[in-house]
């Protein structure tokens with residue numbers, strides 16, 4: 258299947274137009290036209306080899322929404338014309354205890370990413386969502402509600418699920434005080450979900466210009482790191498803090514904001530290790546945790562929740578020619594709040 262997209266030809270090089278071939282449909286495969294593809298900061302980390310050596314040419318992109326155009330002979334989950342969503346992985350072992358529990362992102366054999374890896378049991382490099390067509394095994398795609406603005410749906414497939422999953426796992430809801438660190442692509446979805454779940458929500462940001470937006474999204478408080486006196490006054494205030502910051506932060510400072518038995522969940526993934534004095538944990542029986550995207554059943558649950566609550570990402574829709582500029586603007590925290598590529602323009 259001939260596919261047009263944008264690829265990173267080699268490490269640190271700008272993206273450029275690239276045409277490539279996707280596999281013919283297997284029995285369980287679905288073919289689709291991509292409508293919109295989101296730009297996640299993880300794409301930038303990988304395109305710039307901030308997470309170690311990568312595979313080039315690389316077509317990044319793991320926030321995909323499209324419409325089904327063709328079906329393999331064994332497909333029962335989708336029909337032609339259905340809206341379909343694809344996220345951060347396209348396969349897993351299907352047999353380990355985590356896969357059987359619907360937690361494919363934690364597959365003991367390793368999930369197969371949407372790009373920058375080889376397709377499972379294959380020498381073909383997986384190519385991601387900065388492109389106009391896709392082929393996916395039906396078991397690794399989900400249904401998208403018809404009532405949502407589609408450009409705002411694409412980021413749900415990574416940014417959305419990555420915040421929905423820990424909010425549900427650590428039971429954000431009425432009576433819980435939740436803080437979201439970083440109001441970027443992930444963080445703004447965290448605000449929307451935590452508000453919809455009924456929690457009291459605070460944004461901890463280093464960008465004073467985002468205050469009004471955060472409050473418009475439903476946040477109850479907005480605190481600016483280091484320049485806001487009230488930041489220090491929030492010691493022992495939160496049940497749950499979700500760290501979505503893409504850069505290094507002094508994590509102890511934030512741990513101090515947790516109540517007794519509170520949890521700080523690491524979600525942002527900069528390349529350097531974190532150091533902390535463990536007294537900050539011990540002194541208030543606090544937990545430091547991590548969380549990665551969500552499995553297929555939870556992805557579907559999240560999209561259904563978005564359909565019911567009319568939740569989508571706030572996006573800036575761009576043409577593919579703008580991707581390189583969008584990367585630079587994302588790195589400087591200058592996006593409201595996710596870049597999404599119009600896939601009809603490749």
Ligand code: NAP
Nearest residue numbers: 298439440441442443462463464502503504525526549550
């Ligand atoms: P993003 O849109 O660039 O947002 C990151 C936010 O972090 C920025 O908007 C900014 O918020 C804050 N920030 C950036 N630089 C900062 C600095 N120097 N100091 C303090 N704050 C800073 O990125 P994203 O797409 O949301 O991704 C965020 C991180 O999560 C990335 O590292 C990504 O790889 C990772 N990620 C993890 C998972 C997972 O499953 N765990 C999934 C997807 C992505 P303010 O302007 O409000 O301060």
Ligand code: ZN
Nearest residue numbers: 297299415416
């Ligand atoms: Zn992502």
Ligand code: ZN
Nearest residue numbers: 350353356364
């Ligand atoms: Zn598995």
